[in-house]
Amino acid sequence: MQVRTGVRGFTFxxxxxxxxxxxxxxxxxxxxxxxxxxxTPATGGGGKPVVPGFTAFDPAVVGYKQSEVFLSGxxxxxxxxxxxxxxxxxxxxxxxSAPYTxxxxxxxxxxxxxxxxxxxVEWLNVSGGVDAGPDWILAHNEMVREGFAWVxxxxxxxGVDALKSSDPQRGDAVRYAGLSHPGDSFSYDxxxxxxxxxxxxxxxxxxxxxPRHLIGAxxxxxxxxxxxxxxxxxxxxxVYDGFLVHSRGxxxxxxxxAPQPSVPVPTPAPIRGDVGxxxxxxxxxxxxxxxxxxxxxxxxxxxxxxxVAGTSHFDFYGLSIGTTDVxxxxxxxxxxxxxxxxxxQPNPNFxxxxxxxxxxxxxxxDAAFSSLNRWVADHAVPPVAPRLQTTGxxxxxxxxxxxxxxxxxxxxxxxxxxxxKLSGLPQGGSxxxxxxxxxVPFTPSQLAALYKNHGQFVSASAQAAKSAHKAGxxxxxxxxxxxxxxxxxxxxx
Numbered sequence: 001m002q003v004r005t006g007v008r009g010f011t012f013x014x015x016x017x018x019x020x021x022x023x024x025x026x027x028x029x030x031x032x033x034x035x036x037x038x039x040t041p042a043t044g045g046g047g048k049p050v051v052p053g054f055t056a057f058d059p060a061v062v063g064y065k066q067s068e069v070f071l072s073g074x075x076x077x078x079x080x081x082x083x084x085x086x087x088x089x090x091x092x093x094x095x096x097s098a099p100y101t102x103x104x105x106x107x108x109x110x111x112x113x114x115x116x117x118x119x120x121v122e123w124l125n126v127s128g129g130v131d132a133g134p135d136w137i138l139a140h141n142e143m144v145r146e147g148f149a150w151v152x153x154x155x156x157x158x159g160v161d162a163l164k165s166s167d168p169q170r171g172d173a174v175r176y177a178g179l180s181h182p183g184d185s186f187s188y189d190x191x192x193x194x195x196x197x198x199x200x201x202x203x204x205x206x207x208x209x210x211p212r213h214l215i216g217a218x219x220x221x222x223x224x225x226x227x228x229x230x231x232x233x234x235x236x237x238x239v240y241d242g243f244l245v246h247s248r249g250x251x252x253x254x255x256x257x258a259p260q261p262s263v264p265v266p267t268p269a270p271i272r273g274d275v276g277x278x279x280x281x282x283x284x285x286x287x288x289x290x291x292x293x294x295x296x297x298x299x300x301x302x303x304x305x306x307x308v309a310g311t312s313h314f315d316f317y318g319l320s321i322g323t324t325d326v327x328x329x330x331x332x333x334x335x336x337x338x339x340x341x342x343x344x345q346p347n348p349n350f351x352x353x354x355x356x357x358x359x360x361x362x363x364x365x366d367a368a369f370s371s372l373n374r375w376v377a378d379h380a381v382p383p384v385a386p387r388l389q390t391t392g393x394x395x396x397x398x399x400x401x402x403x404x405x406x407x408x409x410x411x412x413x414x415x416x417x418x419x420x421k422l423s424g425l426p427q428g429g430s431x432x433x434x435x436x437x438x439x440v441p442f443t444p445s446q447l448a449a450l451y452k453n454h455g456q457f458v459s460a461s462a463q464a465a466k467s468a469h470k471a472g473x474x475x476x477x478x479x480x481x482x483x484x485x486x487x488x489x490x491x492x493x
Contacts, residue, residue, distance in 0.1 A: 034192035034237040037073030039204035042103060045175025049105045050166050051152065053125070053132025055140055056323045062144045065110050069205055070178070071153075072101040073193055077185035077260050078232060084255070084265055088272035090232040094189070096260065098182035102160055104194055107136065108149040108206055116147040118373050119211045121195050121240070123218035123225060124152045124159055128432075131159040134219040135246060135365070138318050141327040142366035145477055146373070149206055153194040155225070157181040184253075185260040187225065188233045191216070195239035213376050214239065215369075219246040220313065220435075227252035228265055230279065231272045242278040242376040244368060245271070247287045247313050250294035268294035271303055278375040280304045280382065282368050284361055285406060285424025286313035286435055288388055289396045299384050304371075306385045306473075308364045309409035310422035312357035312437025319346040319436075322362060332481035335360070336489055339420040342439035344429065350436070352429030357437030359422040360412040363478045370475050383472040385410050398425075403450075404440070410473045413482050416464035417457065419447065419491060447491065454492035461486035 042049070049068040059066045076094035084090050105124075109115050120143065124131040133152045136143070143150055154160050160181040166172030181190075195214050198205050216239075218226040223245045230243055232255055251267035268291075271279050279302060283295065288307055297303060316338050317331070325331035335358060342355030350356075371382035389399040389408035398406040404421035414422060420441045426434040442450070451457040465482045468474040474482075 034189065034196040034239050035073055036196050036200045037071040037193045039197055039201045040070045040072070042068035042070055042175065045172040046167070046170035049103070050163060050172050050176070051105055051124075051133055052130045053128065053134065053137065054323070055137055057326055059107060060110070061326055063110050063114065064107050064144060065207070067106045067207070068103055069106065070101055070103050071194055071197055072099075074098065075100050075182065075186040075189040075193065077256055078188065079256060079261070080263060086266050086268075086270075088231040088270040089274065090255070090265070090272075092232045092236070092255065098186055100181055100186060100190060101179050102154045102181060102190060103163065103176070103179060104154070104205065105133070105152040106149070106205060108209060109147050112209055114147040115149060115209045116373070117210070117212035118215060118377060119149045119151055119198050119206070119213070120215050120217050120369065121191075121198060122150065122152045123155050123191055123216070123222040125218070125220055125222045126156045126158040126162075127221045129158060130162040134314065134318060135217050135244070137322045138362040139365045139369050140322075141325060141331070142369055142475060142478075144327060146370060148369070148373070149209060149211070151194070151198055151205065153191060155187045155191045155194070156184050157187075183257070183259060185256040188229050191229060192233060192237045192239050199239070213241045213373070215242045215244060215372060215376060216240040217244040217246065221253075223248040224251065225253040227269055227271065228255055230275055231265070231269065234275065234277075240277065242372055243280070244372055245279065245281045246365070247284060248281060248291070248295055249287070250291040270297050273300065275302055278302055278304075278372060280306065280368055280372045280375075282365060283307045284311035284313055285309070285388065285398065286311075286426070286437060287424075289425060292394060292396055293390065296387065301381070304382050304384070305387075306364065306368060307388045307409040308361055309388060309406045309411055310359040310415040311361040311364075312359065312424040313435035314432070315357040315359055315361055315436060316342065316346050317358070317362050319350070319356075329481045329484055332478070332485040333488065336419070336485045339414065339422070339439060340441050340491075342420070342441060346436070350430045350433060352427055352433035352436060354427050354438045356433070356439065357422055357424060358420070358439045359437070360414040363412060363482070364410055364473055366478055367473050367475050371472060385473070403442075410468070411464065412468050412474065413461045413464035413486070416467070417460035417486075418442070418450075451492040454490075457489075457492040458483075458486045
C-alpha cells in the first residue's frame, strides 16, 4: 500500500461571506489511501473496449484517445463497526478479502497541453446487465471542451461477467477471459483502488498525463453505490477529491450482500455532513418523484443539490443523440427538433407507451461537472439551486405552469421558452420506459399563442439561455448552441 502525503486529505472551504478561508480535515486521517493495484494494457479480442452504452464516434475527431487497462489486486469487503445511523456517518471496517481483475476504459486528450488536470472516474452502470457510461454520454462535450480525462471502471460483478461472455466471433470473450470479480460487496474497495491507480500510475492509465484532482461520478444504480461509498468508505481512504452523484434514490446500496452477509443501509440515506470534499447531487424530475423528496438535504459548504426542471432519469439525448454528438452544435439542433417530433422508440431496444422526454438534462449536467471541477480545483462554490415546487407528497405532485411544465428548479430554455410539455413522471412500455419521462409537443395553435413570429421565439430562447448562463446552470458554449439552434429552427415561421 502506498501512502500519499501533502495536501491531499484536505480541502479548503470558502465561507458564505467569501471573506475568509478555513482548512478542514477530510475523513479519518490525512494522507490515507487505498491499495494500489497492478495495471496492464488490455489487448486482444476486437481490438477496442466493449462498452455497449457509450459514444459511437471516433474520439480522435474531438482530439481524444481511447484505451483500456486491466486492474488486478486484492479487494476488501466491509462491515459496520456500530449500527448504521440515519445521519449517513457510517463507521465501517474491512473484513474478508478476495483477489480480483477488472478493467477500466480511458478517454484522454491526445495533446497533453489540453489536459486540465482533473480525471472523472465513473462507476460504470450495470442496470441493463452490461457496462454503460451514462455520464460520459451525457457530458462528454463539456469534458472534451475543458480537457478532462475520463476513466470508466467496471466496479461491479455484473459488468465483469457480461464482458467475459462478450461476442465470441470478435474474440471479446478471449480479451476478457482473465477478468474475475468476487462480488459486489468488494465493489467499493475496487472503486477506491481504481482511483488510487489513476493517481499513482498515470503512465499506465493516462499515457503519462499528470492528474491533480479526481472526481468520482455515477448515475442511477451507480449513484446509489456512490452514496454508500461516500458515507462509509471515503472517510477511510480519501481517494477522491469530489463527487458527482447523478440521479440517486432515497437510499444507498447495500454495504454488503450475498455471498457475504447482507448489510443494507437505512433509507433515506443522506450524504454525511462531515464528508470534507465537495459533493454535487444532480436530480431530474423522475428522481425527485421516485425518492419522494427524501433525497433532499440543505446546501452546505461541501454539498449542493441541483434539481432540473423538464428532465427525466434518462432521455432521448442519452439514448440516441448523445452517442454521435461531437460538439459541433448539431446536437442542440437535434434536441430542439426532437422536442417538436418526439418518439416512443428512442432506439431498437425500447418501445414506450408515449414519446419519451427530450429535455435539457445534459446541458445542465455539463454545467454541473464544470462547477464541481472549479469547486474542487479552485474552491469556487457552485450556485445554490432552487428546488422543484411540489403540491403533494406520497406520491410527489409537481406544481406546473400554464404549459404543463414543472415550476421551480433549475430553469433552461426548454421550459422557459418551451415548444413542448416535458415531464419526468413514469410511463409504460418496455423495460426502463418508466425512467424515460414523456414529451407532448405543442400544437401549432399553442405555439402561435406563445410566439407571434420566429423572432419572438428566438428572443425568448436567447433570454432564457442568458438567464440560465448568468445563474451558473449553463456553460457559455451550450448557451450559444441553444441560441443558434433556435435561430435556425422553423418555430414561429
